[in-house]
Amino acid sequence: MTETHATITPGAPVFPAGRYGRRREPGRRRPMLPALLAVVLLATLGLLAAKLYRQYGDPRYDAQVITYTEITDSQVVVDFRVTVPAGGSATCVLRARASDGAEVGREEVTVTAQPGERRVDARHRLVTSARPFIGEVLRCRPAA
Incomplete structure (x- = not known):
């Protein structure tokens, strides 16, 4: 014999x-927590991007190695070009590495452009602790 329920609408399951647990009441969902987490995540990513851009991505201070010469057991001469704002100065980090990749010399060098000029060609003798294989400019930033 089947049981008949008078309160169930036709077509409803x-x-x-007691077999499947408590049924949820139909009502308004509150998407507050996911929205709040999304805002916090976007703010964190934005701050991280701004920090990394200030540290590594300022295109106004761009450096290129032209050549590295006069390699001896204790030095390398690095010729490089830096793009700065007109008449500005930059502090660049120069590095020398040995053939095995080990850093054998590092120094900060400040270069200043002539008034109205945006490019500075510079030459610096970098003292090393062993024979270098390469001289390079790691980064340039505004002079302090």
Whole structure:
């Protein structure tokens, strides 16, 4: 014999009482927590991007190695070009590495452009602790 329920609308599913747990009440969902987490995530990513851009991505201070010469057991001469704002100065980090990749010399060098000029050609003798294989400019930033 089948059981008939007078309160169930036609077409609605019938579940045995107590078998599937408590049914949720239909109502308004609150997307507050996911929205708040999304805002916090976007703010964190924005701050991280701004920090990394200031540290590594300022295109106004661009450096290129032209050549490195006069390699001896204790030095390398690095010729490089730096693009700065007109008449500005930059502090650049120069590095020398040995053939095995080890850093054998590092120094900060400040270069200043002539008034109205945006490019500075510079030459610097970098003292090393062993024979260098290459001389390079790691980065340039505004002079302090």
